[in-house]
Every structure is written in structure tokens, then in C-alpha cells.
Amino acid sequence: MGTPSTPSLSPLPSGGERFKRGALAGLLAGILASLIMLLLSLTIGSTSLPEALGSSIAQTLPLPIFSYLHDLLGVDAKRYLFAIILIGQCLVFALFGGLCNLFVDRLKFGQWRDEQGDLSYSTGLTLSGILWLFSGLIFLPLTGSGVFGSQLPTGVSSTMASLALTGIAFGLIFILIHNWLVWRSLRLNNAAGDSETAAMLAEKQAQRRSLIRNGLVVLGLGTFGVAAWRFIVSSSGLGSGSSAADPQLQGTLIQNYQAKISPPPVPEYGTLSTVKGLTPEVTANTNFYTVSKNFVSDPTVNGQTWKLTVDGQITQPFTMTYNEIAAMPMHSQTETMMCISNEVGGNYMSNAKWDGIALKDLLQRAGSIKPGATKVVLYAADGYSDSIHLSKALEPTTMVALRMNGVTLPNNHGYPARLLVPGIYGMKHVKWIERIEVVNTDYQGYWQQNGWSDPAPIKMTSRIDTPANGAQISANQPTYIAGIAFASNKGISQVDVSMDSGQHWQKALLKKPLSDLTWVLWEVPWQPKAGSHQIVVRAIDLQGNVQSPLSAAPLPNGSSGYHTIKVTAN
Ligand SMILES: Nc1nc2c(c(=O)[nH]1)N[C@H]1C(S)=C(S)[C@@H](COP(=O)(O)O)O[C@H]1N2
Numbered sequence: 061m062g063t064p065s066t067p068s069l070s071p072l073p074s075g076g077e078r079f080k081r082g083a084l085a086g087l088l089a090g091i092l093a094s095l096i097m098l099l100l101s102l103t104i105g106s107t108s109l110p111e112a113l114g115s116s117i118a119q120t121l122p123l124p125i126f127s128y129l130h131d132l133l134g135v136d137a138k139r140y141l142f143a144i145i146l147i148g149q150c151l152v153f154a155l156f157g158g159l160c161n162l163f164v165d166r167l168k169f170g171q172w173r174d175e176q177g178d179l180s181y182s183t184g185l186t187l188s189g190i191l192w193l194f195s196g197l198i199f200l201p202l203t204g205s206g207v208f209g210s211q212l213p214t215g216v217s218s219t220m221a222s223l224a225l226t227g228i229a230f231g232l233i234f235i236l237i238h239n240w241l242v243w244r245s246l247r248l249n250n251a252a253g254d255s256e257t258a259a260m261l262a263e264k265q266a267q268r269r270s271l272i273r274n275g276l277v278v279l280g281l282g283t284f285g286v287a288a289w290r291f292i293v294s295s296s297g298l299g300s301g302s303s304a305a306d307p308q309l310q311g312t313l314i315q316n317y318q319a320k321i322s323p324p325p326v327p328e329y330g331t332l333s334t335v336k337g338l339t340p341e342v343t344a345n346t347n348f349y350t351v352s353k354n355f356v357s358d359p360t361v362n363g364q365t366w367k368l369t370v371d372g373q374i375t376q377p378f379t380m381t382y383n384e385i386a387a388m389p390m391h392s393q394t395e396t397m398m399c400i401s402n403e404v405g406g407n408y409m410s411n412a413k414w415d416g417i418a419l420k421d422l423l424q425r426a427g428s429i430k431p432g433a434t435k436v437v438l439y440a441a442d443g444y445s446d447s448i449h450l451s452k453a454l455e456p457t458t459m460v461a462l463r464m465n466g467v468t469l470p471n472n473h474g475y476p477a478r479l480l481v482p483g484i485y486g487m488k489h490v491k492w493i494e495r496i497e498v499v500n501t502d503y504q505g506y507w508q509q510n511g512w513s514d515p516a517p518i519k520m521t522s523r524i525d526t527p528a529n530g531a532q533i534s535a536n537q538p539t540y541i542a543g544i545a546f547a548s549n550k551g552i553s554q555v556d557v558s559m560d561s562g563q564h565w566q567k568a569l570l571k572k573p574l575s576d577l578t579w580v581l582w583e584v585p586w587q588p589k590a591g592s593h594q595i596v597v598r599a600i601d602l603q604g605n606v607q608s609p610l611s612a613a614p615l616p617n618g619s620s621g622y623h624t625i626k627v628t629a630n
Pocket residue numbers: 348349350351352353354397398399400440441442444445472473474485486487488489490491492
């Protein structure tokens with residue numbers, strides 16, 4: 061029996077007790093350390109471990125599973141994955157804490173604990189060092205990010221520094237919490253009120269309080285991190301509308317479907333009356349949708365040192381600075397962008413006026429294209445890349461944009477330069493471009509490696525913006541049904557709306573679009589009878605092609621089907 065000589069001092073607690081204490085301290089310290097990691101990632105742009113793992117999972121997941129998750133969770137799948145990994149990371153911290161506290165006493169070198177059972181702060185720093193080496197030398201290389209993130213756009217030094225700070229925070233907070241747990245159990249065991257023990261406990265408490273006071277700065281930063289994280293998650297939480305999933309409606313729609321109308325309808329433009337609820341024709345930069353593969357932090361490119369290289373199968377490769385490119389002849393074009401992940405009725409579509417240089421002019425500056433060249437590849441500062449066909453690259457509307465709605469390209473939309481390639485989904489609108497390479501191979505980009513379409517032409521789509529799905533509206537009162545329709549670079553000739561589940565259709569009034577590359581706004585006047593109504597919308601392009609009523613999920617070619625809503629009038 062290991063009865064201690066001094067009754068006020070507890071023996072080394074049992075293995076189970078040590079593991080529990082270590083795991084609890086590890087979990088709490090792990091949560092705080094993870095917040096610090098996210099905060100660093102948001103502020104200095106370092107890569108967080110969940111981000112590295114998440115990207116690696118997204119890249120290696122087999123297509124059917126990816127597709128299933130995508131159907132299940134929609135475009136927010138990335139955020140769920142990130143949250144799951146983050147929870148996993150905290151559990152790993154807990155396990156690590158538990159095991160350390162269980163086994164540390166077996167190490168015969170070094171002084172790990174004092175006689176009350178407290179772990180020393182140097183033990184905490186040793187744990188920090190182990191975590192640092194493990195994540196830099198083993199974990200990151202396993203995710204394909206290289207030793208200490210050497211393969212990441214953020215670079216080795218910021219990865220080393222942020223992992224070190226996170227590790228130290230974990231080690232110290234772990235010790236603090238562990239020792240508090242020891243202190244608490246000693247105090248509970250000192251119910252008899254042994255005065256020597258009470259004095260020792262009071263002293264420990266005073267020490268801990270001053271330590272906590274000093275540590276509050278760190279905690280303050282952590283809280284700020286939560287707030288910032290929350291802000292990021294909520295600002296991109298776009299809810300998508302509903303699509304025609306109802307089989308009876310699908311049947312009606314498909315039965316009456318005529319794929320092409322010839323001659324194509326002539327658009328009827330007019331002035332719309334709808335003000336409330338209809339999407340603004342030009343999206344303000346702050347409301348423009350954003351999508352990127354980067355879980356937490358997008359790259360921050362320094363325009364002063366940034367250079368653009370044009371090379372590959374071309375006779376005179378060159379590198380230019382921002383100022384040199386900005387001095388080239390620019391043109392404006394208003395273009396609507398749409399993400400391939402957009403669901404029917406979804407919000408991953410926006411419209412802006414862009415200024416930039418035609419890609420063909422940049423290619424021309426690099427001499428002549430060598431025979432056999434097939435594609436142009438765009439490489440970005442975040443490690444993202446994608447390619448377009450040479451013929452597409454030479455179209456006059458394919459441009460390297462530097463400005464958006466009259467201002468310098470915002471960082472989250474690709475500062476200093478992004479590609480615009482009308483007719484094709486947002487995926488190919490590569491942001492933060494650094495290099496443009498003409499190739500003679502069939503290059504496959506970031507999302508293509510996950511099974512998404514390579515040509516990726518935009519499917520014609522239309523959306524009801526008002527009334528909202530599920531809305532209660534007034535019966536026998538005049539109102540409007542209004543929304544947008546988009547056929548990429550083909551233009552819209554007609555929009556039809558049905559208020560009776562696809563039985564009868566009524567032509568909408570169109571607002572003349574700002575260019576042939578944008579969506580059109582439309583409206584239909586309506587005086588609903590009392591009861592519930594199912595409203596459906598479809599569009600026709602300038603060539604007479606009718607939007608497809610067949611429901612398809614976004615993967616791999618983009619969603620299709622008619623946007624359908626239900627409203628009740630009373
Ligand atoms: N470098 C880079 N470019 C990128 C991406 C990315 O992750 N990295 N995402 C693409 C996707 S999927 C879309 S839909 C558009 C979104 O552009 P936006 O954020 O300006 O709307 O950027 C594209 N360009």
C-alpha cells in the first residue's frame with residue numbers, strides 16, 4: 061500500500077485518474093489552442109492544420125462519396141468538413157493530454173512533477189515541442205503540404221511560427237488546467253482542514269491567479285478569434301431556393317417540354333415595376349458571392365512585388381509587373397458569374413462590371429503560339445490552377461481583370477488579377493493569377509481532379525426572387541412575381557412563369573440586360589386567388605433553346621431543373 065508519509069500530500073493518483081485529468085486538461089487546452097490557430101490563420105494568413113487536412117481530404121475523396129456529400133450538404137460541405145476536422149483536432153489534443161499525463165512519470169530523466177502532483181511548466185514546453193515537431197515533420201507532409209508546409213503557398217516560416225505559437229499555448233494552458241484539477245482534488249481531500257495544506261493550497265491559488273491575469277491577453281485574442289470566425293462563417297451562409305423535386309410536377313414539365321423554338325422568340329423589353337425583393341442588377345462588391353478552395357484564409361498578394369509570367373508554348377515568354385500591366389489598353393465588360401456548385405434557385409451568382417486586358421493581347425505580347433498548343437493554364441497564388449481551351453483563350457471577351465465595379469479588384473475576388481471567361485462556370489475564373497502557361501497537353505485543373513467538368517459550359521438557369529418560397533401573401537391583391545434568368549454568353553429571349561404547377565405559362569416582361577454576358581431581370585404581374593400556389597419559371601435563350609426541366613445535381617456539370625416555389629394567398 062502506498063500510504064504517503066505526510067497525510068496532506070496525495071500519492072500519484074491512479075492511472076485512470078491521471079488519464080482523465082490529462083484528457084480533460086488536453087481537451088480544454090486544445091479548444092483554446094485551436095482558436096489561436098484559427099486566429100493566426102485569419103490574421104497572418106498561416107495555414108491551420110484542419111485546413112491542410114481538409115484540402116487533402118477534398119482532393120483525395122473518391123468521386124461518388126464527394127458527390128454524395130455534395131448532394132447532402134450543398135456548397136456548405138466544405139464548412140461542415142472543416143468543423144468536423146476541428147472537433148477531431150480537439151479530441152486528438154485530449155487524447156494526447158491524457159496519454160502524456162499517464163506516461164510522463166515513466167520517463168526517468170527530467171523533473172516532470174512536483175511532490176503535490178503538479179506538472180511543471182517545462183513539462184508543458186516539452187509537450188509543445190513534441191507537438192510542433194509532430195505536426196511539422198509528420199502531419200503536414202502526410203497531408204501533402206510538405207515539411208513544415210513547404211508545399212503551401214503560405215510558406216515555411218509562417219507555418220513554423222504559427223505552429224510554435226499554437227503549440228506553446230497548448231502546452232502552457234494544458235499545465236495550468238491540469239494543475240488546477242490537482243489543486244481542486246487536494247482541496248476536496250483536505251476537508252479536515254489541515255492548516256499546512258491549506259496554506260500551501262492558498263499559495264498555489266495566488267500563483268495561479270497572477271498567471272491567469274497574464275494569460276488573459278491570450279484569451280482575449282482567442283475570443284476575438286471566435287468572433288472573427290463566426291463572422292466569416294455567417295457572411296457566406298447563403299440559403300439556396302428550392303428546385304422541382306416533386307415527381308408529378310417533373311412529369312408535367314417533361315411531357316410538355318420542347319427543347320428548341322424556331323424561329324427564336326424576339327425579346328420584349330420594358331420597364332419593371334418590381335422594387336422589393338428583386339435582385340439588384342449589378343451586385344455590390346461586398347454582396348458578390350465568394351467561393352474558394354481555401355478553408356480559412358485566402359492568399360494576400362502584394363501588388364508591389366507581384367509579377368505575372370506568360371510562358372510555355374509561345375515564342376517570347378515574359379514577366380510583367382502590376383504597373384506595366386495596368387498601363388496596357390483596358391476594356392470594360394459587364395459579366396454575370398455563376399459557380400458550378402450553384403443549386404437551382406441558388407445564390408452563387410452575381411453580376412459586376414469588370415475592367416481588364418484581353419487575354420489574347422497578353423498572349424500576343426508573348427510572340428506567336430507554337431504549333432500543337434491546345435490549352436492555356438492559369439496558376440494562382442493559393443496553389444489553385446485551371447485551364448481553358450486555346451480557342452476560348454483567344455475570344456475577345458476572355459480577359460485578365462484588374463478592376464471590379466470601378467475599384468481595384470478586392471482581395472477575396474482575386475487581387476491583383478483574375479481571369480474572366482464568359483460562357484463557362486466561375487471555377488475557371490481563376491483568382492490571384494501569377495502565371496499563364498500555353499501548353500500542348502490536356503491539363504486538368506484543381507476541381508477537374510475531383511471529377512468536375514473540364515469544358516464546364518454554363519447551363520441556362522432562371523430564379524424566382526419574389527415572392528419568397530413559403531411566403532404568405534394577400535389574396536386578390538395585385539402583386540408581382542419577379543426574378544432573374546441567365547444563359548451565360550447566349551442571352552435570354554423569353555422568360556415564362558407558371559402559377560399552376562406548369563399547366564399554363566405566362567410571358568414575363570424583361571429588363572434589357574446591361575450586356576450580352578449578363579443575367580436579365582424579369583417580372584410578371586399577378587393577382588392570386590385565395591389558396592396555395594406552386595410557381596415555376598423557365599427561360600429561353602436568343603437561339604431559341606429552352607431551359608432543361610430535367611433535375612440534375614451540381615456535380616459534375618452544374619445543376620439543372622426549373623426553380624419552383626410554393627406560396628399561400630389568404
Ligand atoms: N485561385 C483561385 N481561383 C478561384 C478559386 C479558388 O479557389 N482559387 N475558386 C473558383 C470558383 S469555384 C469560383 S465559383 C470563382 C468564384 O469567384 P468569386 O469568389 O470572385 O465570386 O472563383 C474561382 N477561382
